[in-house]
Amino acid sequence: MIENLFFMNGYGLYVWSAFSFTLLSFLTLFLIIKIQYNKEKNKFIAKFGSLDTERAAFAKSQSINKEILSNISNI
Amino acid sequence: MFKYFEPSKIFSITSKAPKYVLFLFIVILSIGLTEALILSPEDYKQSHSVRIMYVHVPAAWISLGIFSAITFLSIVGYIFKIRNFFLIAKSLAPSGLVFNIIALVTGSIWGKPTWGTWWAWDARITSMLILVLFYIMYLIAWRIFEDNDKVFKVTSVITILGIINVPIIKYSVDWWNTLHQPASINILSKSSIHISMLFPLLTMTAAFALFSLLIFLMKYNTELIKIKNKGLDRL
Numbered sequence: 365m366i367e368n369l370f371f372m373n374g375y376g377l378y379v380w381s382a383f384s385f386t387l388l389s390f391l392t393l394f395l396i397i398k399i400q401y402n403k404e405k406n407k408f409i410a411k412f413g414s415l416d417t418e419r420a421a422f423a424k425s426q427s428i429n430k431e432i433l434s435n436i437s438n439i
Numbered sequence: 440m441f442k443y444f445e446p447s448k449i450f451s452i453t454s455k456a457p458k459y460v461l462f463l464f465i466v467i468l469s470i471g472l473t474e475a476l477i478l479s480p481e482d483y484k485q486s487h488s489v490r491i492m493y494v495h496v497p498a499a500w501i502s503l504g505i506f507s508a509i510t511f512l513s514i515v516g517y518i519f520k521i522r523n524f525f526l527i528a529k530s531l532a533p534s535g536l537v538f539n540i541i542a543l544v545t546g547s548i549w550g551k552p553t554w555g556t557w558w559a560w561d562a563r564i565t566s567m568l569i570l571v572l573f574y575i576m577y578l579i580a581w582r583i584f585e586d587n588d589k590v591f592k593v594t595s596v597i598t599i600l601g602i603i604n605v606p607i608i609k610y611s612v613d614w615w616n617t618l619h620q621p622a623s624i625n626i627l628s629k630s631s632i633h634i635s636m637l638f639p640l641l642t643m644t645a646a647f648a649l650f651s652l653l654i655f656l657m658k659y660n661t662e663l664i665k666i667k668n669k670g671l672d673r674l
Contacts, residue, residue: 369477372487378552382491382545383476386498390650393537397657404664411671423671428450432664 408432450663457656464649471646474639482636489636491549497644499542499567501651503605505535506570509577510598517595525591528598529581530658534651536574543567554618562611563619566604573601 370376415423423429475493482489509528516524546564547557558564577597584590607614612621623632630637 372490373481375487375490375552378488378548379476379490382494382548383472385544385548386494386541389537389541393533393654394657397533397654397661401657401661401664404661404668408664408668408671411668415671426670428663429667429671432450432454432667 405432450660453656453660453663457653457660460649460653460656464646464653467642467649468646471639471642474642479639480635485553488549488552491545492636493639493643495542495545495549496640497647498538498545500644501647502535502539502542502570502574503608505531505538505651506574506598506601507605509535510602513591513595513598517591522587522591525594526662527655527659528594530655530662531651532574532578532581533658534654536571536578538647538651539567539571539574543571550618559618561618562615563608563617566608566611569604570601570608573597573604577601 370380372379412420412423412429471493475490479490479493481487509531512524512528512531515521516528543564546567550559551557577594580593580597581590584593611617612619624630624637624640632640
């Protein structure tokens, strides 16, 4: 049973290569997008932190900024 | 109803959704992989190599669907000047490109044991390769052009030219004598695929669609934060 799952009558190499390539592509794309997201998120937090009180209050008055600061996802 | 289209409302939804979509994707993918690799039967002609279909076909379907969606969003966005449509289209493109590459590579892997060659300049395969080039041009255009009006115009032209290729991909197997087999699944008429193979195929399609939704949401959030970063610079 296990042997058949791996070798698949001689087609195992092709089948496992195709599935591995697909899953590896998924993982790579996910990591690239996650890195981009974290980079922009950190940039936003740093920029927000560097604002003086008046500008920070103004920026926080915009609901989207408030949402970004409070809803930054962990994914 | 319109309050849900405000950027803050959209962000509050799109920033929370990825973790749920990721969970659902992992569940559906696990079911799909079990079906595709273990439970589904081997083909009487292609033997176990038929299992490659469970990643190849959904990847091809989704890459075509995403390019069509990008074209629609670009055209409507350009006509009605809806900037958000361009942002959605831009966020869809990376997963579309990756699915297109997956379809080509897995098709090539399937071709070796079935046709005896990794590659053939067949109408279906060549037109899929052309679609990859359109995806690359589309993504490069977003990197090259800084000016919004220019990038909206250029990306719309690229998608309009690229969409001409989509029906060619779909009907290439009927119009020309190709190595690639004709479609086994037809929405309008009876499909020639057995239910034991159709079920894993549809499950894997659902998993791939969830993955593209996940990537879209993450990319869209990134783009929204990028815009807000520029806004903070102007304060």
